[in-house]
């Protein structure tokens with residue numbers, strides 16, 4: 001088997017079981033592994049440290065499968081990892097698992113680069129690393145053996161694959177093709193999900209708990225739901241008694257589904273207004289018109305794709321939060337998120353604080369929010385913690 005020999009002292013992060021090896025930590029590669037093939041990781045003194053998969057084009061040159069020298073990489077390995085992930089989900093709080101949730105969350109579940117989401121009777125996968133691409137058939141076979149399903153769909157059509165030198169792919173990999181819109185359940189709400197063409201794998205499952213929490217703050221309120229996608233927060237708000245909801249999104253298709261979501265839940269669509277446009281511009285317009293709300297939700301897309309973009313992203317987050325504070329009535333609630341993993345929670349709080357200051361509002365954080373527990377964070381891989389949010393009450 002091929003080996004990666006690390007530079008002196010570069011095994012430190014691996015000894016803390018962080019699962020990535022950057023190209024700069026490597027002294028030399030022995031052998032001629034194909035992309036995704038298994039390699040042994042040795043220290044400069046040739047001590048065995050870990051076993052991982054090789055990715056020749058990525059800055060993350062290898063990701064670790066195991067720190068146990070006895071553990072071979074093959075069908076039994078993937079079987080064990082998937083069983084473990086399923087068991088961890090079954091231990092989630094609450095009586096019943098929802099019908100749709102993330103079954104496997106990459107590094108946090110010991111399968112770097114693999115995302116598997118369950119939507120009703122369908123599974124949707126993303127293979128985001130050469131290692132899982134190499135073992136794709138085995139992984140699909142094991143998923144099939146362990147999770148009863150009608151079909152498995154590949155949504156490896158995300159730019160993350162480019163860093164690995166992998167082509168973008170999508171399509172059925174097993175069983176039936178999913179319907180154009182599949183109905184899923186979140187608590188007592190139904191959502192239509194487009195698994196084949198929707199964003200991510202079709203739905204923002206990571207916001208499930210936060211949508212539920214939001215329900216507590218919306219009764220009789222006028223709610224502005226910015227970056228609404230298919231209406232997740234807005235539909236939840238209407239269901240839980242909001243007087244009126246405005247959804248803003250740049251995707252016409254997403255807003256079309258939001259309207260259908262309103263209908264299939266038997267909600268009054270005259271209480272919902274959908275605006276297709278740039279949320280930054282629409283908010284500015286609302287501010288200029290003096291339009292105000294009791295609750296403003298801000299869930300923008302990932303604005304910092306890399307560390308280099310943090311400063312620019314911070315300005316955009318501040319801009320949108322400032323506008324949010326400006327159009328809130330006194331006593332109102334701001335529910336504000338960032339899903340940029342590169343921007344940490346304390347910086348995010350500081351941005352929101354700066355925004356309130358510049359908007360000349362006084363506000364307190366009454367609750368902190370994170371990704372749902374089916375998106376766990378391995379203690380050895382803090383990078384998995386990407387979604388954070390605050391609920392702020394405007395006191396003045």
Ligand code: SAH
Pocket residue numbers: 199203204207227228229230231232233248249250251254277278279280299300301
């Ligand atoms: N809150 C949603 C998920 C939001 S994802 C939920 O719970 O399902 C971010 C959304 O922002 C996407 O739907 C995307 O289409 C939209 N978006 C991206 N840039 C935008 C912009 N400048 N203005 C408005 N919407 C935008």
